Amino acid sequence: MMIRRAGRDDVPAVLALLDGATEWLVARGRIDQWGTAPHSTSPRRVEQITGFADDHGLWVAQTNDRVVGALAVGAAMEYVPPATEPELYVRLLVTDRASAGQNIGGTLLDHARGLAREDGVHLLRVDCFAGGDGALVRYYERQGFTRDVAFAVPRINEPDWPGQVLAQRL
Structure with a gap:
């Protein structure tokens, strides 16, 4: 697997x-995290991912010229409490479900750790969906993160989106 900086062509x-x-997620009845609509049809999501690429914080993992994972790093998302020290924030981590079990997410998080160390930063943070059975929070804990602060993102005509910030000292 190769990790490389992504550009607009990778969006x-x-x-x-x-x-x-x-x-x-939908096939497993877990619609609370991202809903049911494709991200590729959401102008807001397309703009967000394009912005990650334009900011040079988007990375992709490839095997055999096929993108199997993506990582975006940079400043913390606006909906989470700010850090009290310099940090690198994982803004996006997603992997190809067909490639599950190959530690693509772990490898991308290792890449983020390396980027933080290169910048002399000793704090890596991430946030994730904290609802459902808590599986995603436990995933990040297995990756060496600890729970920092819980938060909720208000939504119109829907329950608040429950989130968890997790931190890792480097």
Whole structure:
């Protein structure tokens, strides 16, 4: 597997990964995290992923010229409490569900750790969906993160989206 900086040309492949992850969640009745609509049809999501690429914080994992994972790093998302020290924030982590079990997410998180160390930063944070059975929070804990602060994102005509910020000292 090779990890490389992604550009605008990679945005459709990243959106396809997000669409695949949503399909996987929907098939398991887990619609609270991302809903049911494809990310590739959301102008807001397309703009967000394109912005990650334009900011040079988007990375992709490839095997045999196929994108199997994506990582975006940069400043913390606006909906989470700010850090009290310099940090690198994982803004997106998604992997190809057909490649599950190959540690693509772990490898991308290792890449993020390396980027933080290169910048002399000793804090890596990420946030994730904290609802459902808590599986995603437990995934990040297995990756060496600890729970920091819980938060909720208000939504119109829907329950608040429950989130969890997790942190890792480097």
